[in-house]
Amino acid sequence: MIPLSHYLILGGIIFSLGVFGALTRRNAIAILMSIELMLNGVNLNFIAFARYLPQTMLQGQVFAIFVITVAAAEAVVGLAIVLGLYRNFKTVNVDEINLMKW
Amino acid sequence: MTLKLGIFYFLAAFTVWAAAVVVLGKNIVRAAVALIFGFCGMAALYVLLDAEFLAAVQVLIYVGGITILLLFAIMLTSRIGATTARVVNDQVILSAMAAVGLLVGLIYASTSGIPAMSGPPRLPETTPFLGRALLTTYALPFEAVSVLLLAAMVGAIILARKE
Amino acid sequence: MDRPIPIGTTVVMERTGETMEEMYVNMGPQHPSTHGVLRLMLKLDGEYIIDCIPYIGYLHRCHEKIGENRNYTQIIPYTDRLDYLASMSMNFGYVLAVERLMGQKIPERAEYMRVILAELQRIASHLIWLGTFGLDLGNFTIFMYCFREREMILDLFESVTGQRLNYSFYRIGGMPMDFPETFLTDCQVFLTWFKPRLPEYDAIMTDNILFQKRVQGVGISPPQVAVDYGLSGPMLRACGIKWDLRRNDPYSIYDRFEFDIPVFDTCDVWARYMVRRKEMEESVKIVEQALAQLPPGEVMAKMPKTIKPPAGQIYSRAESPRGEIGFYIISDGSPKPYRYKVRSPAYVNLSALPEMLKGCLVADCVAVLGSVDIVLGEVDR
């Protein structure tokens, strides 16, 4: 059987890659992608727990569904903001967007 | 049992490689394509964990919805065909250290104190159970999420609309 | 107007800093729906057209310079190549201009022959237009139906003139030969076959809700704009202005037939479609009446060996399927015209295209261009 810890390690790796991406990427859309990765890492852990801890009555999977919906909503609003940024600053490069008012 | 482990390692490697391309990829479109393959790898992992409903939902919503939205945004914002010279900003070393530190903490937490349990041989069909759970025990979060989605839709339309 | 930037691949776009908000797309010169070598430079905002600059001249053959070096009879084959989809009407307009200049009377039978052939040519030209218009909007079947009918007309023309596209059959002073015996019966057969086909076209195109949604309210040209640009033919009759040279400035023997002029007043692609669609029925009526009243007699008036019209100038106009075809001829008594100018309807109708395209989508641009019904041979001369 695949021990639970393998899944948790994999979830951790993907989560930390997402954190690294979110902190270092210059393109706003790439940051959104990294955030999606972080949420996916978390999802993996939830589903692993639901599979290995039968007493939790699949709460992990229910929570994973909620994470997916929230991720979708967050991606939509994030992209709308990026479009607004782009229309005013003509760039999506996060470093160049440092004015509070455009 | 080694077959399942073999499949797991292959899928894990594939997903981590895709995530790495997303994070470090030069061309933003290549990053989006890698993201798609990353999500498909995750869906395969969910099937390994007997969560096939979630695998299908993951493919349908993440790949069929969010990635198309991302590609849409990329086409609308970047000059077509432009590849950004510098991908990472100057605080790369600091954030790399923070990420590695986080990773070490997570690995320690996930290996120590968890007995090598194996859990039931095979979960029964999860979809009906999920459906019943969502509408009975988790009815309140279910309604809250629907309100959240509505708010997100309205907000996005207002933000993205051209004045 | 800043100098239009030559564009092609997206690499150029990168240099010029174009984004999806403001992009130049080049439709033509070889593009499936520009009906010939016309290049439309479209300035797009996403899917909406901000501005359109037509570039013509790819098919310019200095028709007028050649005209000045040919005598009057040698020009007839050149007029065929103007609007090659309706060459009978071009010959008719030119020959009419020269006869008016000379004040030449032609025999009755020749007049009737001219009207019959011109109206059959109008039906054939509208059939091609309907086929390619349907093709532009995605309906492939109508193209096949229209070409089936057009083949029958071309066979008729082949039996009369021996040619299928460029006939150069009209002569100054009448017609060179009479109809073959079989022509009258064949023509009758065609008319009886063609009349029930028109409701069939309606079933596929006119009553098709998808087609209606694509054409209604698109490519608006209000009457003031139409008159100001000097549009003519179906473009004018689609704006509620009842102006058809066959009725309002009657030439040849058109005043002997009764037929009505279809007029629609919604000024959009739908109105132009319906005008041409109804005109086919009218042309059938004219041909039937002309066949019935066809008088016997010879077909060619007595003409001098070399035609030398008296010195003078004339601007004569006739009704071609695309609009008012005008010939401005200055003659100085020599067998060659001193100055020979062709006023082509498609040239003028095309100049109003940018006006109609403002605010349309790329898909509308194709529909509007189809409804303007241009033929590049006539536009570029």
Next chain:
Amino acid sequence: MPKCLSARLPWFEEMTPEEILGQLKQKIGDAITQSEVKGIEVRLTVKPEQSWEVCRLVRDIGFEYLNCISGADWMTHLEVVYDLSSLQHLNKVHLRVPVDRDNSVVRTVTDIWRGANWHERECYDLFGVRFDGHPDLRRILLPEDWVGYPLRKDYTDERLVPYTEYGMEEKLAKAEGEKAAPKDAKSLQPPAPAKPATA
């Protein structure tokens, strides 16, 4: 659908070409050098300076439909010819504006009839008549880098093979008993026209 624009003058329908000519002469008589009525057509020759005013007046009088603007080369001078008509009646106006060959400039009429835009561009393209005030005066039929104005009578181009009518010229000359000047080698000079009829 409302009658067309020119319905401004109610009494207009019954006007005969002579009355129209009278109207024009009375309003702007000095600009008209020659005038004549031929059937339903009023023919005018107008001084280039006042050509715009005359066009303006002709338009107001009721000719709102511009059929065509064409150029003509009379060897001594160029000429811009306006053909106007109306959608209400059958009267026509044939306006000729002589322009000298070298700096041929005429004021544009695109602000009166927008349809004149492409006609004027073609006239510029083939005759070299510049229309000042034209929004976008570029060559329309010929490529941008074309040199010279082809429809002028004195346009020479090495690629232009002079058209010699096969045997027609000699036959004609013999038929009229050598009245015409003996033709030397088919030089490029165009045959001098008999007498350009400007009546």
Next chain:
Amino acid sequence: MMTFASLVERFYAAMAAWGIPWIVPTLIVMVIVVSVVLAYISVAAMFMIWWERKISAHIQVRYGPMRVGGWHGWAQSIADGIKLLLKEDLIPAGADKVVFVLAPMVVFGATVAAYVTIPWAPGLIVRDLNIGILYMVSISSLVVVGIIMAGWSSNNKYATLGALRSAAQAVSYEVPLVLSLLGPVMIAGTMSMGKLVEAQSGRWFGVLPGWFVFPQIVAFLIYFTCALAECNRLPFDIPEAESELVAGFHVEYSGMRFAMFFLAEYANMFVVSAIATTVFLGGWHGPWIPLPGLPREVAHGLFGLVWFQVKCYFLIFVMMWLRWTLARLRVDQLMAFAWKVLLPISFANLIVTGLVLVLGKQALLYVGGIAILLLAAILLAARPAARTVRVGERT
């Protein structure tokens, strides 16, 4: 008809008896199954291409392919296939090579992956997943991602516009498609294709065959419209509208890659009509008689197979028939139609089905009230679309 499944068990037992580890037989079965499915797809696609040309020819009063291969040019599409194989396979300069090469594979792979849960005959199904219908819908949304990758990577303005349009069209039509499929799933109570078909075996009021199309006629129509948009068939074939965008996203493809796109389109058409047949038209149900030589189950299986193909190819015929008679919709009309008309109606259908299932008889008065309310809402929503906003109104 358990013969197919029992066959596989007997094969496993024999292998195990010889002491071969269980991994080998599963691999062999997997290889056989995949090759059978791929063979079926290519043969079916070839047939459909030829069939479409014959149908369009018949509609347009002409003959269609007649020469290649004798009777009615049956080998025409094979000849086309070979021609495409021999054609040069060029990658445009400046194209994003990796994504350019990957795109046709993603499109074809996704389409083939959807064949896993198609119930060909009673018991004859590659893998009866218990999320069958949801799996097929989500896999076919991968096709759209492939199209965007193709359009984007070929460095050509027309292809990019085509890719943008297909993305917008896919997002608009996936929602009503999934909702319209929920109706029958609610009635059957399961998402697995095999069980869905079994649930349609009874009779409605004794006379009508128990298919779901009768109670769910509205859902069927919505599904069929969305299916047309899903596989980019006219009147929704905007991504590769010849007259405007030359050839849409696959303008830069040639040779084998173009053949992949072409086959994927027809294979996708079959997938979509297979889902419709399974969910609405009662899969392999149909009158059958026991054949003399064979046991009852085998005969039932064969008839089931035939009935399934008949229904699928009838739906494909309707798709082809529509292609050659209707005109093409504009992008904004298409969007408005999806969001303002199809979506509200599919929601209404969902609510009504739920009420009828739960309340049974008293549902009628509830349904009546809600129907009136919804009709008012739809009529309000589907008011004739206001004229597209003009940039600077003219006189």
